[in-house]
Amino acid sequence: MITIPILCLFSACGSGEKLDFPPGFIWGAACSAYQTEGDNFKNDWYQWEKINSFIGTPAGKAVNSYVLYDTDAKLVKDINLNSFRFSVEWSRVEPERGVWDDAEIEHYRQVLTSITSRGIRPFLTLHHFTNPLWVMNLDHQQVPIADLGGWENPETAVEFAEYAGKLAREYGDQVDYWLTINEPIIIALSGYLYGLYPPGERVFSPGQITQKVIPVMKNLITAHALAADAIRANDLVDADGDGRATVVGLAESVVLWDPYPPDDPQAQAAARRLDQFYSKNLFDSLTAGGFDDNLDGVADDTRTEWQGRLDFIGFNYYNHWYVVNIPLLPAPIAALPCISFRGLDLSQLGVGCPAQIGEKSDMGYEIYPEGIYRILKDLSGRYTVPILITENGIATTDGEKRAQFLADHLRWVHRAVSEGMNVIGYIYWSLTDNWEWGTFTPRFGLYTVDYQNNYERQLNRGGEMMGEIAECNCLSLGILKRYPVRK
Numbered sequence: 001m002i003t004i005p006i007l008c009l010f011s012a013c014g015s016g017e018k019l020d021f022p023p024g025f026i027w028g029a030a031c032s033a034y035q036t037e038g039d040n041f042k043n044d045w046y047q048w049e050k051i052n053s054f055i056g057t058p059a060g061k062a063v064n065s066y067v068l069y070d071t072d073a074k075l076v077k078d079i080n081l082n083s084f085r086f087s088v089e090w091s092r093v094e095p096e097r098g099v100w101d102d103a104e105i106e107h108y109r110q111v112l113t114s115i116t117s118r119g120i121r122p123f124l125t126l127h128h129f130t131n132p133l134w135v136m137n138l139d140h141q142q143v144p145i146a147d148l149g150g151w152e153n154p155e156t157a158v159e160f161a162e163y164a165g166k167l168a169r170e171y172g173d174q175v176d177y178w179l180t181i182n183e184p185i186i187i188a189l190s191g192y193l194y195g196l197y198p199p200g201e202r203v204f205s206p207g208q209i210t211q212k213v214i215p216v217m218k219n220l221i222t223a224h225a226l227a228a229d230a231i232r233a234n235d236l237v238d239a240d241g242d243g244r245a246t247v248v249g250l251a252e253s254v255v256l257w258d259p260y261p262p263d264d265p266q267a268q269a270a271a272r273r274l275d276q277f278y279s280k281n282l283f284d285s286l287t288a289g290g291f292d293d294n295l296d297g298v299a300d301d302t303r304t305e306w307q308g309r310l311d312f313i314g315f316n317y318y319n320h321w322y323v324v325n326i327p328l329l330p331a332p333i334a335a336l337p338c339i340s341f342r343g344l345d346l347s348q349l350g351v352g353c354p355a356q357i358g359e360k361s362d363m364g365y366e367i368y369p370e371g372i373y374r375i376l377k378d379l380s381g382r383y384t385v386p387i388l389i390t391e392n393g394i395a396t397t398d399g400e401k402r403a404q405f406l407a408d409h410l411r412w413v414h415r416a417v418s419e420g421m422n423v424i425g426y427i428y429w430s431l432t433d434n435w436e437w438g439t440f441t442p443r444f445g446l447y448t449v450d451y452q453n454n455y456e457r458q459l460n461r462g463g464e465m466m467g468e469i470a471e472c473n474c475l476s477l478g479i480l481k482r483y484p485v486r487k
């Protein structure tokens with residue numbers, strides 16, 4: 001592990017030292033198929049966006065990346081990133097159960113070639129929220145395809161592993177870094193509690209979490225474990241020549257949960273329960289093999305087939321939310337997460353959540369850079385595998401605000417690295433603006449997309465700065481001066 005003297009790295013950064021990152025640090029940008037490719041008709045989200053009035057605008061052509069993939073790979077290269085995270089659309093390559101579409105498989109081979117031929121390392125995500133219709137069909141009248149019933153069915157996990165094995169055989173010569181599932185907890189919560197994602201269950205009955213959400217989570221954990229085995233068995237080629245043919249992980253959403261009131265021991269216990277439920281249960285299961293059902297800090301469901309299935313901990317960081325202890329709420333959480341999301345802000349509702357303060361993104365999320373460090377510290381104290389930031393980003397139309405966001409967060413990432421935490425990289429969400437699950441309004445891109453003008457991509461100030469950082473593998477003095485630490 002690389003250790004760098006701490007003194008000149010964080011606190012004294014204003015006093016004349018640039019902040020170097022370790023050699024080989026992963027600098028990347030991310031995207032996902034449904035949000036960028038366009039014309040994806042064979043999955044549940046395509047149905048979902050038609051039957052829900054809260055979906056403002058359908059994805060349509062998204063940002064036309066199915067056509068413009070080579071342009072996108074060039075954009076990655078133009079800003080010196082060494083890595084690109086993208087997803088393969090399962091419903092394209094396997095439109096029917098057990099039937100592979102050779103033309104689509106070839107398409108993604110071309111996508112990969114456009115990435116690897118530029119010396120960029122691909123991070124291939126297998127599942128980013130969308131399911132083929134034969135896995136989850138929301139409208140049997142329109143589309144008479146039998147489905148598996150989505151992630152409630154253990155067969156879906158088995159089928160997912162088949163798909164993973166197939167991709168590992170097809171693309172193993174170009175891919176070493178595999179991410180199985182994007183944000184399992186969001187699939188489980190948004191699909192089976194909040195009703196925001198397919199299949200759209202919005203059931204706040206006391207048993208919904210234990211009887212539905214947790215079993216779905218366990219099935220997703222099993223799906224990852226089976227897929228990891230399939231990838232390890234089928235990708236035997238070390239594509240980047242570093243001595244390893246496969247590095248398998250996933251990207252889980254991690255929220256920094258703080259108790260409210262901060263000094264209240266019961267609120268502190270509530271925050272621990274929520275954190276265990278939200279992300280630790282998944283990471284614990286896939287490292288040590290144990291899932292803590294009742295959130296008392298001790299694993300209840302232990303399975304060796306889950307154990308040792310993560311080569312790295314990958315996490316997406318967007319939110320800092322408070323937690324209020326409310327024993328009357330359903331066990332095992334018995335607490336209220338003070339979320340602010342898509343116009344819903346619990347701090348406004350007089351339910352005990354603190355008022356939100358500080359600067360926000362266009363998603364309404366508090367901008368809390370220190371959170372990334374606190375999460376890194378927490379995860380690296382608990383797990384021995386390396387940690388990768390698989391997503392972090394800001395929705396804003398202001399390139400300078402994005403640049404400041406990057407400087408602020410990367411100072412904290414640097415601090416984590418300088419303290420010896422095994423952080424291997426930072427992947428920004430997202431490369432270009434794209435479809436944000438119902439709307440094109442939030443702009444996350446390092447490149448701004450002109451939807452009126454052939455989806456032209458224009459580098460913004462945030463993207464420019466990401467390029468400077470990746471090129472120097474550091475936060476330069478110029479950047480540190482232009483974007484000073486803010487109180």
Ligand code: BGC
Pocket residue numbers: 032035182183253316318391429436437
């Ligand atoms: C998801 C992305 C999404 C991003 C910004 C992440 O949770 O993986 O699909 O666009 O957040 O909201």
